[in-house]
Amino acid sequence: MGNDFSDRLSRIAHQPHSPFVPPETKLPEFTIRAVVSGIVLGLLFGASSLYLVLKVGLTVSASIPIAVISLGLFRVLTNAGVKPASILEHNIVQTTGSAGESLAFGIGVTMPAILILGFDLDVCRVTLVAALGGLLGIAMMIPLRRALIVQQHGVLKYPEGTACAEVLKAGTSLQNKPNTSMVAGAQLVFCGFAVGFVYKFLMSGLRLWKEIPEKVFGKGFAGGSISAEVSPELLGVGYIIGPRIASIMFAGGALSYLVLIPLIRFFGGYASTP
Template identity: 35%
Template sequence: MASSETHIPKVDPAPYVPAESTMREFTLKSILLGLFLAVILGAANAYLGLKAGMTISAAFPAAVIAIAAFHLPFMKGTVLEQNITRTTASVGEALVAGAIFTIPAFVMVNLNGERLWTNFHYWDVTLILLVGGLIGILFITLLRRTLVIDAELPFPEGYACYEIVKAGQGGDSGAKYVFGAMGIGVLIEMLKNSGGFAIFKECKEFFINFPNSVIHHFNGSKETLADITHKGGIAFQTPLASPALMGVGYIIGPKYSCINFAGGVLAWLVFIPLALFLNPNFYDQLVAGGMSVSNSDMAYTAWYNLVRPMAVGAMLVSSLYTLWGLKNSLARAFKGIFSKHELNAGVPNNRLEKDLNLKWVFISAIILI
């Protein structure tokens, strides 16, 4: 039986650009373009992450756009400048991903019946992201050699970007596909968005009620206690006509798309109907405040207050499980930080071996933590 795993070809250890090269790399235009792309792709990923619950790497579109930009007559640049731009953009996107998966927790958390945050605190969020971003950069600096060079991990995204950049030097940037997909996405949004032509709706929602089920409750002596009528149903929604979600599905592939779909099936076809069925007084409890409540409203509030926290808890447990599985690798990485090899890795005229002082990097990371 053929393996379904993606095969990552072994990359030639010799760098594409010689280590002793003095080619321009860390330039103002590469940084500014990278920051601009970080803002654009970061905003897109923030929207996508909050809507779909996942983000995708900005490295691929950033690599393609960087190649196209540095081929313009007034932006002529080197392959190393393209790499700096791509890296800057992808790091900005990663910071956004960290924000959207952590900051909303401050709004969701209840302490003694009160929300921790009732709205977003701009400067608090800015400080959190600034410190978090710096800590991430410092730890990447510490673990770069151990995880990237010594561990010989495949890094499929990095290899794919390497192939994109290498192909781009021959004139095949692939920019037409990126901008063509953007145009198709804009067209679909215009046709379905209320701010556009609104020719069709993004999705269709409906609710299927279950027949009432009367459960006869009795004690251990088989004496009747009460007859309770349970109600329930299933909230259905057609797939969204969303270019963003279609793009995500294409990028992450069938395996992870199916995992994501399975989560939706468990939530909306199992847990929410179960929550509605097991609480026969749910409707009466909701209308006690005088508001009219539909079946869709009950399904939504069951998802928001019951199922969603379960999903967050599952995500936290899986994160801890992943970290536990990496404990040996991380221990070896930190053990090698202060080795003689690490501290004296700098070699004159070798751009690949230029490191910051790792002792000061480590101390700075500890201070920020």
Template identity: 45%
Template sequence: MAPHATDPVTAPTPGRTFQPYIPATQSPAEFTAKAIALGILFGVIFGASTVYLGLRAGLTVSASIPIAVLAISVLKKFGGSTILENNIVQTIGSAGESVAGGVVFTIPALIFLVPHGPAYFNYTQILLLAFAGGILGVLMMVPLRRALIVKEHGVLPYPEGTACAEVLVAGERGGKLAALVFSGLGIGALWKSLSWIFGVFRTEVGHSIARTGVLPNATVAIDISPEYMGVGYVIGPRIAGTMVAGGVLSWLVLLPLISIMGAYITVPFPPITSANALNAATGQPFLISEMGPGQIWSAYIRYIGAGAVLAAGLITLGRSLPTIVSSAREGVMGFGVWALRAALRTERDKDDARDN
């Protein structure tokens, strides 16, 4: 029996047939003009914030939950909405920030690696790359949806998707979730205005040991900003601790180690980058022994970090490859079979004449 409209969203259970919150036999308003327009608007706003956060903090967080909360609040002002319309808004909006995340983690790397990278890429190229990536993502997800979501329901937890569903259901019952989002937005804006625009207080504090110290160029610094605190709260202590460990390794281990080794290197050590290209005092590229902490980080340590990220990505891809291959095979093989069974709303991967 399908759940009543007030039933809570239950945690997925392996081996149990899932009953959606909105029964599959019902087709309330979903892909409407106002949902599409609001989703695009949120996609632009959260996409821009994703680019800023990704370039500043080195990672992003999904915007699905805040977009879902805002969708419920905003659409109530325009005559109300169904839970499926709210879901469409958060889907479109979070897809926009996901595409922005894909851009911010790939294009800078290409600019970083390609000779004359900043001059090579322009806004039109980046726009077309993002558009192509978004289209490919949608086309790949259609055949994989049944293999990764339908068949794996109760096996893969999808914690963020489950939490987003809880938010949407809670919005159906009413509440003040949007007030929390707007209060966080206000606090962040106030903090940023006082520190960044008006300069009432400093948010960056740090100290570096001299090149002649026991740990030459070792640096400890902190940047107290609302975006960092928000990201840290969302990703949790385990991932945040991993990032802190990376910072400790870079600035308190590798930086002094390179500085100590550099004291014995009497010629410029490659790669020669803009960080160490020319010492105005000597007219030659900087020696490591002449560099400050920021120069060593730009010239050497960030390359080590990029290599670590690449290695982690390859390891993750290798571990996930069997699942990806099997899911793709099942998706393609079952595409025609499922199409014949797609009489119910929840079993259709595309709209057709039955929606008219």
């Protein structure tokens, strides 16, 4: 059984792969507009990812949203008379943007450890950690690319990367002609940005309603409480991670606030010393 599985993997790994963009095809790739667009989107998604990871302890990948935004953005520029972007330029945009988001996530999960170790979060230290982390990731990816991507093509699935590639292939072509069907997806993303901004501004800026409505129980259930943070960013994260993971997180919160904290409050009330 094990030998059959190994033989099948070996056959898959040695199957000839025909790339979507042939090596002899000459297309614009590493252009100024692609790099600048990727940097801007990386800053936006990096800031949102850092906010989410510090707030709820998790974040979501930005590769596919940035790919969709890139297709929609350059579609608008094309209608304005700008030369259409190639699929390789779109790939540069999504790679640069998602790299910024990944770096922000790395900062968010390592900075608390630095605080625990007793260091201050000054700008120089945070910048140094981010720069060294990014350079280390690039240095490790250079030798691993051939081993994990080129040689293992067809064996390792990389579902997110495959999905992102399908988005780019569906949204453009080798002739630099954008697919109009992807414009609706980009418009939906920008509409989501607008709705989230308006909701957040009305809630946090104008304070028209409470950001976190809460009910704290009194005697008989001391320490127990129920609260809900209804915010656009958490709603988006919940939609992406799906009901299963969201239910697990909800169950953990319910266990903490309705069981563990009341138990600690109950038994701790009889303790004579801390």
